[in-house]
Amino acid sequence: MTIYNFSAGPATMPDPVIAQIKQDLPSYKNSGMSVMEISHRSKLFDDIIDSAQQDLRDLLEIPDNYQVLFFQGGGTLQFTAAPLNLATKYHKIGLLDSGHWADRAGAEASRVNVDVDVLASTKDEKYVKLPQMPQIKDDDYDYIHVCTNNTIEGTAFSKLPDTGKTELVGDMSSNFMGQKYDVKDFGAIMAGAQKNLGIAGLTIVIVRNDLIGKAQNLPSMIDYQLFAKKRSMFNTPPVFAIYAAGLVLKWLKEQGGVAEMEQRNRKKSNLLYDFLDQSKMFTAPVVKSDRSLVNIPFVTGNPDLDKKLIAEAADNGLLNIKGHRSVGGMRASLYNAMPYEGAVALVDFLNKFEKENGGN
Amino acid sequence: MTIYNFSAGPATMPDPVIAQIKQDLPSYKNSGMSVMEISHRSKLFDDIIDSAQQDLRDLLEIPDNYQVLFFQGGGTLQFTAAPLNLATKYHKIGLLDSGHWADRAGAEASRVNVDVDVLASTKDEKYVKLPQMPQIKDDDYDYIHVCTNNTIEGTAFSKLPDTGKTELVGDMSSNFMGQKYDVKDFGAIMAGAQKNLGIAGLTIVIVRNDLIGKAQNLPSMIDYQLFAKKRSMFNTPPVFAIYAAGLVLKWLKEQGGVAEMEQRNRKKSNLLYDFLDQSKMFTAPVVKSDRSLVNIPFVTGNPDLDKKLIAEAADNGLLNIKGHRSVGGMRASLYNAMPYEGAVALVDFLNKFEKENGGN
Numbered sequence: 108m109t110i111y112n113f114s115a116g117p118a119t120m121p122d123p124v125i126a127q128i129k130q131d132l133p134s135y136k137n138s139g140m141s142v143m144e145i146s147h148r149s150k151l152f153d154d155i156i157d158s159a160q161q162d163l164r165d166l167l168e169i170p171d172n173y174q175v176l177f178f179q180g181g182g183t184l185q186f187t188a189a190p191l192n193l194a195t196k197y198h199k200i201g202l203l204d205s206g207h208w209a210d211r212a213g214a215e216a217s218r219v220n221v222d223v224d225v226l227a228s229t230k231d232e233k234y235v236k237l238p239q240m241p242q243i244k245d246d247d248y249d250y251i252h253v254c255t256n257n258t259i260e261g262t263a264f265s266k267l268p269d270t271g272k273t274e275l276v277g278d279m280s281s282n283f284m285g286q287k288y289d290v291k292d293f294g295a296i297m298a299g300a301q302k303n304l305g306i307a308g309l310t311i312v313i314v315r316n317d318l319i320g321k322a323q324n325l326p327s328m329i330d331y332q333l334f335a336k337k338r339s340m341f342n343t344p345p346v347f348a349i350y351a352a353g354l355v356l357k358w359l360k361e362q363g364g365v366a367e368m369e370q371r372n373r374k375k376s377n378l379l380y381d382f383l384d385q386s387k388m389f390t391a392p393v394v395k396s397d398r399s400l401v402n403i404p405f406v407t408g409n410p411d412l413d414k415k416l417i418a419e420a421a422d423n424g425l426l427n428i429k430g431h432r433s434v435g436g437m438r439a440s441l442y443n444a445m446p447y448e449g450a451v452a453l454v455d456f457l458n459k460f461e462k463e464n465g466g467n
Numbered sequence: 468m469t470i471y472n473f474s475a476g477p478a479t480m481p482d483p484v485i486a487q488i489k490q491d492l493p494s495y496k497n498s499g500m501s502v503m504e505i506s507h508r509s510k511l512f513d514d515i516i517d518s519a520q521q522d523l524r525d526l527l528e529i530p531d532n533y534q535v536l537f538f539q540g541g542g543t544l545q546f547t548a549a550p551l552n553l554a555t556k557y558h559k560i561g562l563l564d565s566g567h568w569a570d571r572a573g574a575e576a577s578r579v580n581v582d583v584d585v586l587a588s589t590k591d592e593k594y595v596k597l598p599q600m601p602q603i604k605d606d607d608y609d610y611i612h613v614c615t616n617n618t619i620e621g622t623a624f625s626k627l628p629d630t631g632k633t634e635l636v637g638d639m640s641s642n643f644m645g646q647k648y649d650v651k652d653f654g655a656i657m658a659g660a661q662k663n664l665g666i667a668g669l670t671i672v673i674v675r676n677d678l679i680g681k682a683q684n685l686p687s688m689i690d691y692q693l694f695a696k697k698r699s700m701f702n703t704p705p706v707f708a709i710y711a712a713g714l715v716l717k718w719l720k721e722q723g724g725v726a727e728m729e730q731r732n733r734k735k736s737n738l739l740y741d742f743l744d745q746s747k748m749f750t751a752p753v754v755k756s757d758r759s760l761v762n763i764p765f766v767t768g769n770p771d772l773d774k775k776l777i778a779e780a781a782d783n784g785l786l787n788i789k790g791h792r793s794v795g796g797m798r799a800s801l802y803n804a805m806p807y808e809g810a811v812a813l814v815d816f817l818n819k820f821e822k823e824n825g826g827n
Contacts, residue, residue: 110494110498110499110500112500112504114505114506116506117503117504117505117703118504120503122493125492125493125501125503126493128492129492132485132488132489132492133482133486138470139468139470139472139784139786140472140479140786141485143477143480143488143666143711144472144477144478144479144480145474145477146475146787147667149787179544179668179705180539180688181688181702181703182702184539184688187687187688215686215687218684218687219686299703301706305503306705306706307507307704307707308539308668308706308708325578326547326575326578326579327543327547327578328540328544328547341543342541342542342543343476343541343661343667345539345666345668345705345708346661346668347667347668347707347708348668351503424499426498426500427506427509
């Protein structure tokens, strides 16, 4: 039975990457050591981290005046790091409250005494649409935080909000490298690796040079300037996670890059959305204009039926389609590494399930 | 040629662990997914993290009134976390300055506005011996920070300093599970995994219940109480690193536990120290009473000869014996996963090198 893993993260990885990781054990490049055992101060690792960074730069066309940094601690640690590094003038940020992870970013910023203004929220509408960016003054906020893709709620900013002259900071964890954005539109981007870039335990930060170095005396592990200076190796970096990300990046290049990925993700998600929208059993609650290409929540409206569906799907090799507890129902994540065949198998299964369970 | 990897960290791992990791690819326990792809909210991962924690508790005989927590960010993030969580009464800690990593801990505590008193330092003696704990008053410090094993300088507190009624917090990164300590002697212990417990990107914190929950409004990723409440899964934990640590812990149990490891580490290091002490070419600079069981710096006194030695050693499969740049010369790390045969091979090589290069 072919297994398709629709987990929202940690998530499915490309088969050739898993195969390469296996092949590189127990001895990486005939060194007699696995990647897990090599020093971060070695030539072997220098090559790994340098080429991961270069491939990221190539794939996202990152301008030279941006740093590419490798952190630990997930998006959540960046919710502390970004305000402490970047909110140094007004000590205030604006937030578009598009869901759970945007709200979490605001909560962490508040904890380090940075003021957070919620500029717009769709909480009252259960986040089935995106909040609209209001007009703001140019001198109120250090930056506006936006979660470009809302993993739990299934919305995405395919068109970025217009923040005028105020910097935009994007939490891109769940559509990083899966949907094309212009890095120049952001002052900084943060992204956990565990959706589209390999394994949990690695976070990418892309930040424009002129924004860093303005904060003093930060804890080292969240200091953007220090990490830039130390090539992300102030202390021991997550060597294996960076290696795995590097393999995913090579695979992405081979596949044709981010534009190609976006096209494929659009094709996969359209297939599923089209099915859901014509179904009499299933509903995709998110308004059409704001739908995510990679995280697709859907419900039957009957929790018992949802439960039955999730169990039967798993029996058929379609794993982890249970929705987030805050939304309920189902969610299919169709990240870069999910092949088109996975989306087809899911739609076929849903179609069959609907017919067998009293649908049209 | 047999390869022995004397790296100070990331470091050599047990062969059976590497073999198991390879065997578990691409499908972990017939799930159709690798460990890198499983959700941290899955039963598969619940079993991994629960048994890793239980094995840690068993191996270190951790009392029930201590938490075992899994963090990211290495020892360095704990140098921020420990003072913010634990220095809540006097906002002051005492430090035994035994080397680079003790000094770094003090620097990070200062950055978050916790006062640091250096109670004793052997910096002027180039850290070849341990600082002596002075008498302190009971109500001056929230805790005393001690680095139990100084990876760079090669010293270790085999007998813990007497801090009276003041809590002791131990950075045990480089002799964690390799030398036996009584957890009850500490208020908290922190340890990066990348020496004795697997791969970089995971940090263990063991902390007594009554010490946590006194700090308010901490960044979530360093909040001991929050991590205790959320079973170290407030956000996505480093799933693969916890899995690898779990395999190492199973291996440790099979080998006979920490006391057995300490005995083996003592046997390996004695072999090397005995050779170095009788040599006319090599010197082990650390005073005998304070020597580490696992990190052994040594020099010839001639940087050119050191360089030749390091290159020839590598040609003979004895990798990563270059000393830390701050100390120079050589360093052999003999962590748990280094077999006795590795120490023998190193001593044989050093003996031969000395004879071939004008020694006795």
